[in-house]
Amino acid sequence: MAAHRIIFANEKGGSGKSTSAVHTAIALAVKGHRVTALDLDTRQRTFGRYLDNRVDYMKRAGATLPMPAYGTFNPADGFTIHERLDNLAAEADFLIVDTPGRDDDYVRAAIETADTLVTPINDSFVDLDLIGQVDPDNYKIKRPSFYAELVWDARKARAKSDGGTVDWVVLRNRLQHLEARNMRRVAAALSELSKRVGFRVIPGLSERVIYRELFPKGLTLLDLAAIGEDAGLAHVAARGELRELIAGLELPEQAGAPKQTQAA
Template sequence: MAAHRIIFANEKGGSGKSTSAVHAAVALAVKGHKVSALDLDTRQRTLGRYLDNRAALMKRDGLDLAMPAYHTFDPAQRVEIGESLDQLAADADYLIVDTPGRDDDHVRAAIASADTLVTPINDSFVDLDLIGQVDPDNYKIKRPSFYAELVWDARKARAKQDGGTVDWVVMRNRLQHLEARNMRRVAAALNELSKRVGFRVIPGLSERVIYRELFPKGLTLLDLAAIGQDAGVAHIAARGELRELIAGLQLPEAAAAPSREAEPA
């Protein structure tokens, strides 16, 4: 069975794309699945560096953590993007791909190959503008934006290629904890646009300092028990967000080894 391909893509930077991709990859690996990850952002290499840090910590401290196989795509090696995707997907249950915050041929090829396309956005009209233009007076959607058209073209290409479908998921990151008028307006606009363009909306990850603090060691919220660290209230809440994120993706279940997840104290 071919790996289920999960592509994290958004042309706008700062949406939490790489953080979400890394945590999704590790969360699936912790459950016993064979996971591969590909970083298409050859400049920032956030996913690749995150997992480099993880590998270094495991080696230094002798830790046995769930670890995806991973690779950073390098166009200079003259390897076709399709070949890189196929190689990583060949021996995996899930393939996670993190893309740069720009539009290029490699990103489009990855989106066209997706089984699940995840577009993280911050909970604001600035980020919503990526996929739909909003009327400034009544906050109704006027028309889909360029990125929505790009995804539509990728979906058509996928259907023509192998008859497959792309499940497009828009993930609302950094949700406000307090109910606000702007939050309700964004939610209403997203709901309207989802019906017109064809995507699902799920909650993502909040703005939490702990996500940034974990990066230098390559750790995730699921590793606290393995390193003997107690979980605070914020950690427990963030773990709940991550579980809800994975559940919201509605991924097909692959055969898995016993789960490696343990609840922290």
């Protein structure tokens, strides 16, 4: 069975895209699925460096943690983006792809192969503008933006190539813990836009210091028990957010779940 491809993409940086992608990859590996991953950001490599840190931590600590096989796409290696994606997909139940915060041909090619496209956005009108322009007086959606058109084109290309569909999920990251008028307005605008351009909206990860603290060791919220760290209330709440995120993606349960792959 071909891997279910989950592409994390957003042309605007700072949306928590790589953090969400890493936690999704590890959450699926924890469940026993074979997971492969590809970082398309050849220069910054936030996703790849996160997993590099994880490998280094396991070596230092003598620990074994759930781990996807992963790599970074480099056109100079001689493989096309489709060859790289197909090779990784052939070895896994799930393929996770993290993309750079820009538009290029490789990102578009990856999106066109997506089974699930995840677009993390911060809970603000600044990020919402990526997918829909809002009227400044009544906060209603005036028109879809360029990114929504890009996804529309990708969906058409996918349908034409193999008849498949792309489930587009907008992930609301950095949600505030307290209800606010602006938060309600963003939610209303997203709901309206979702009906017009066809995406689902699910809650993502809050703004928590814990996510930044885990990066240097390559750890996730799911590793704390394995490494013997006590979980505080913030950790427990954050794990609940992650469980809700994974459930919201509505991913298929892959049969078999063979033993996990190792970093490559």
